[in-house]
Amino acid sequence: MPCSRCGEKTLSDIIETPKSIDIVGKNIADIKDVAESIVDRRCSCFYFTGCGSSYYSAMLMSFPLQVEGIEVYAIPSSEIIMYYGSRLSRNCCLVSVSRSGETSETLEAMRIGKEKGTYNVIITINEKGAGREYADRYLYIDVGIERGIVMTKSFYSMTLTGLILTSNIIDIILGNKYNMVLYLDRLKEHAIKIIKEKENIFNLGNSYVKKNINRFIFLGSGPSYPIALEGSLKLKESSYIATEAMYALEFRHGPIATVGENQLIIVINQEGKSYSYVYRLYNDLRAMNSYILRLSNRDVDENTILLSKTGFEELDALSAILPLQLMAYSYATALGLDIDSPRNLVRVVKYY
Ligand code: F1P
Numbered sequence: 001m002p003c004s005r006c007g008e009k010t011l012s013d014i015i016e017t018p019k020s021i022d023i024v025g026k027n028i029a030d031i032k033d034v035a036e037s038i039v040d041r042r043c044s045c046f047y048f049t050g051c052g053s054s055y056y057s058a059m060l061m062s063f064p065l066q067v068e069g070i071e072v073y074a075i076p077s078s079e080i081i082m083y084y085g086s087r088l089s090r091n092c093c094l095v096s097v098s099r100s101g102e103t104s105e106t107l108e109a110m111r112i113g114k115e116k117g118t119y120n121v122i123i124t125i126n127e128k129g130a131g132r133e134y135a136d137r138y139l140y141i142d143v144g145i146e147r148g149i150v151m152t153k154s155f156y157s158m159t160l161t162g163l164i165l166t167s168n169i170i171d172i173i174l175g176n177k178y179n180m181v182l183y184l185d186r187l188k189e190h191a192i193k194i195i196k197e198k199e200n201i202f203n204l205g206n207s208y209v210k211k212n213i214n215r216f217i218f219l220g221s222g223p224s225y226p227i228a229l230e231g232s233l234k235l236k237e238s239s240y241i242a243t244e245a246m247y248a249l250e251f252r253h254g255p256i257a258t259v260g261e262n263q264l265i266i267v268i269n270q271e272g273k274s275y276s277y278v279y280r281l282y283n284d285l286r287a288m289n290s291y292i293l294r295l296s297n298r299d300v301d302e303n304t305i306l307l308s309k310t311g312f313e314e315l316d317a318l319s320a321i322l323p324l325q326l327m328a329y330s331y332a333t334a335l336g337l338d339i340d341s342p343r344n345l346v347r348v349v350k351y352y
Helices: 006-013 016-028 028-040 052-063 078-087 104-116 130-134 153-174 180-196 199-211 221-238 248-252 276-289 313-319 323-336
Strands: 044-049 073-077 092-097 117-126 137-142 214-222 242-247 264-269 291-296 305-306
Touching: 006 028, 006 044, 006 153, 006 323, 016 153, 016 180, 028 117, 028 137, 044 052, 044 078, 044 104, 052 073, 052 092, 052 153, 052 221, 052 313, 073 078, 073 104, 078 104, 092 104, 092 153, 104 117, 104 130, 104 264, 117 130, 117 153, 130 137, 153 180, 153 313, 153 323, 180 199, 180 305, 180 313, 180 323, 199 323, 214 221, 214 248, 221 242, 221 264, 221 323, 242 248, 248 264, 248 276, 291 313
Parallel strands: 044 073, 044 092, 092 117, 117 137, 214 242, 214 264, 264 291, 291 305
Antiparallel strands: none
């Protein structure tokens, strides 16, 4: 039975995304200053870390640094504690992502880094997080509290902050000029349009419940793989159903056997190096009559939700999370579940 007042807090967080983009834009000078401090520190290796959604945020923001001569790793905080801590050194920069700035694994990863001499940066929306104790730079983005438990505007704004940070590092090192102000305008335009037309996405979520679809496979490539992971987690943590995410073309190697089941395949197909390969997979899957939803900024058909077209692939990939958050909200609500207080979830995980 659909739940009328369920998810109001989470929906209001999601609807604040355009305002959050503006607030990140107001922090560009601070972000640039942190980028300069990282370059001055001459970090030759970068570790990006976090937990849950914040780990996926860390994955995406690390992408622009995947260039010649820079060692980049995106690893969950727990794995740094258990396996990778010994590899941290003063040559490394550790960028931690944490909405609360209080998650125990992330704080411990930062402590280990500090002990090993890493240059520690944390990106957070909590002004007074415990992470301050271990941080050389504390990148606080004042988007306001997140009322819901699952991460929505915090994911978007921390990831955007991290992408501005890493693209600035590349700017300084390689002289690649990014027009971030123009990109943010286009990103905001897209967010406003998606929110204005949110009923279309709500109708999709409701239709999936009506069709008894309770298996979802999210496909993404390059910078949209972390978004596939986050979209899958959003649905899983709010509706408790079987969802999974994988690199798009990996679907051909086994999981394609599931085509024919009552499932939805969600293909994130942003313009960029992977575009034509993923578009071919999408068309092959359509020919196999699978339920499929595409998110793209090119070759838009009736089955495609529009992505932003900033010309910066990582940002266009990030733009996909907004419709996926709205879909998770509508699907949970149509099931009569309250995404504002998902079963077993806590706002801050303080134990491991
Ligand atoms: C990370 C996290 C979220 C998750 C839930 C509990 O928190 O695990 O990813 O969705 O809200 O907290 P944080 O380190 O970003 O505060």
